[in-house]
Each structure stands twice: as structure tokens, then as C-alpha cells.
Amino acid sequence: MDGPGVYAGAATDGGGHGGPDPSWPDGARLGSWFAICSPNVLPLVVVQASLDVGYAILFTSSLSFLGLGAQPPSPEWGAMMTDARRFLQDFWWYSTFPGLALALTVLGFNLLGDGLRDWLDPRLRGTVKVE
Numbered sequence: 001m002d003g004p005g006v007y008a009g010a011a012t013d014g015g016g017h018g019g020p021d022p023s024w025p026d027g028a029r030l031g032s033w034f035a036i037c038s039p040n041v042l043p044l045v046v047v048q049a050s051l052d053v054g055y056a057i058l059f060t061s062s063l064s065f066l067g068l069g070a071q072p073p074s075p076e077w078g079a080m081m082t083d084a085r086r087f088l089q090d091f092w093w094y095s096t097f098p099g100l101a102l103a104l105t106v107l108g109f110n111l112l113g114d115g116l117r118d119w120l121d122p123r124l125r126g127t128v129k130v131e
Contacts, residue, residue: 043121050113054106061102077102 063069064078072079077098084094 043117046120047113047117050109050116054109057102057106057109 060069061076061078064076065082066078067082069078070076080098081095084091084098087094
């Protein structure tokens with residue numbers, strides 16, 4: 001997902017909820033612009049940030065799996081899975097549990113971002129039910 005393009009589209013479109021008017025004069029106050037645009041842009045920023053955290057975790061784990069990450073005394077999930085490859089026939093759990101921890105962490109960040117988007121998005125305000 002292209003972050004700046006999505007943010008610019010949400011800020012200029014306004015989502016049908018009172019977005020900025022292109023006919024505003026150039027001297028319009030910046031504070032009023034943020035007050036109108038932030039409800040439309042903030043949920044997108046939160047989702048993009050949570051996805052980027054998940055991608056960063058995957059990227060660092062893949063680099064350490066290839067041997068390009070942090071060096072051996074520091075624990076990283078990718079390095080743990082690399083070290084466990086030679087024991088895979090007899091001790092399958094050496095590589096399975098770091099892989100599961102990695103997958104659950106990335107899934108958790110993605111679900112957190114999705115939940116925050118549902119909570120913060122002004123277009124979904126009346127549709128999300130919390131029991």
C-alpha cells in the first residue's frame with residue numbers, strides 16, 4: 001500500500017464527512033486544516049504503522065535467518081530457526097516454536113492495527129458494536 005498517496009487521497013477527499021474544501025484561501029489556518037483532516041487520515045496512519053511494524057519484524061527475521069542480522073549471542077527468531085535446521089529431523093520443535101512466535105507476533109500487530117482502524121475511523125463509528 002502506498003502510504004503518501006493514500007494519506008493525500010483521504011485528506012483531500014474528506015470521505016464525504018466535511019473534508020477540506022479546495023476553494024479555501026491560501027491563508028486558512030493550519031489548525032483548522034488538521035482538525036478537519038486528522039479524523040480521516042489518522043486511521044490510515046495507524047493501520048499503515050502497524051503493518052510496517054509487522055513487515056519490519058519479518059524483514060529483520062529474514063535477514064537474521066540468512067545470517068545478515070545480529071550476530072549469535074543476541075537472540076533473534078530468524079537466527080534461532082537457522083540454528084535449528086540441523087536438528088530438524090530429531091527435534092522439530094527447535095524451529096517450530098520460533099516460527100510460531102514470529103507468525104503470531106506479526107498477526108497480532110496486524111490485528112491490532114485493524115482493531116484500531118475500526119475504533120478510530122469516523123466512517124465506521126456507528127457500525128462497530130462492542131459488547
